[in-house]
Amino acid sequence: MSVRVQDAAFDAGAELNAFSTGDGVGAIVSFTGIVRDTDGTLAAMEIEHYPGMTERAIQAIVDDAMTRWALQDALVIHRFGRLNAGAPIMMVATKSAHRADAFAAADFLMDYLKSRAPFWKKETTADGSTWVAAKDADEDALNRW
């Protein structure tokens, strides 16, 4: 499995293709998160993280997913730093012999990365900068697993 925390941009399609190989692989699920400009006013998004803890937290979440489902591999890429609207923030991919495992594991990884990996988003518009607030729904989503 592969966990990458980086400020550099990445190519989600190239990552998907590189990940999609291997004996016995039947099902690959990917998630890509994009900097969303809800009402066309976003100048930039800044992502802060906690170097060291970030990698540990993501690795622990991936390890958990690998024990819960029959996965052949998992990939997590998460950017930090300044990103523009429309840029990929992060990507998760899972592969398995069967689609149900690949889907559930990718969904689980996203829920946990969202609320348990130490990243914080700050949005800048013409009106200034604000830290994105965590949503109750994101915390509630963890209870599904």
Added chain:
Amino acid sequence: MSVRVQDAAFDAGAELNAFSTGDGVGAIVSFTGIVRDTDGTLAAMEIEHYPGMTERAIQAIVDDAMTRWALQDALVIHRFGRLNAGAPIMMVATKSAHRADAFAAADFLMDYLKSRAPFWKKETTADGSTWVAAKDADEDALNRW
């Protein structure tokens, strides 16, 4: 939305990147199905389909998904004809402002494509050719929705 039924190979990564654009997109989920060679004996897989009905059935499933979830777009590509082990058979992608919609819709599309789109798989090994049997689990999966 885009539905393609084709014998030509496709590049899942390039398709994902082409699909991942657009205002307000925040979450993209993709599924890729690969010809799986469970025990290293698969010589080829042949996929038969019902031209005309295939496109109609997939379109109806996509339409259903678009009414059930807040999607900005959906993509379905499914190959027919002779495929080698390791080749992508099909791909589904969904995009939405929010990850929950993108995940649920992609999962739903896969369940319905599996059991309601008129494709049949035939596997050829050194021992001969056999039609892949439908699994009860695949039919049962439809009851989730």
Added chain:
Amino acid sequence: MNVMYFAWVRERIGVPFEDVQTTAATVSELVEELSAREDRYAAAFADVSALRVALDQELADFDAPLAGVREVAFFPPMTGG
């Protein structure tokens, strides 16, 4: 009426499609009629619970009426994806 066969149903019956003149009122009556014709049909239709049917490219039940239908297709459960 155009009758189509797919996958192992096609292989057992030996043709992918054929024009069938019938007065069958339902799919089940058509199945009975074809099964009575030749062994290859009887073999293909031996267990209709293992089969699916589409009328004019829409999935249907075996008790569905054939009135106005132009294309009937018989096939095993789908295995796409």
Added chain:
Amino acid sequence: MNVMYFAWVRERIGVPFEDVQTTAATVSELVEELSAREDRYAAAFADVSALRVALDQELADFDAPLAGVREVAFFPPMTGG
């Protein structure tokens, strides 16, 4: 003990990390101690229900003991993904 602050906690306190000499037995005691020092800490820690804490890079509770801990981090709920 190295104490780190992230996101708006960092902005309110004004530094990303600092060395803190303390005899606090728990996270809550450390929060009280810091809040008593200066207004910027009191402002940052005004509502600890809106904060998370990690001890040596693992999420912890505010009543967790500090014995043996080398790095404490305070931050708002995560918003990654």
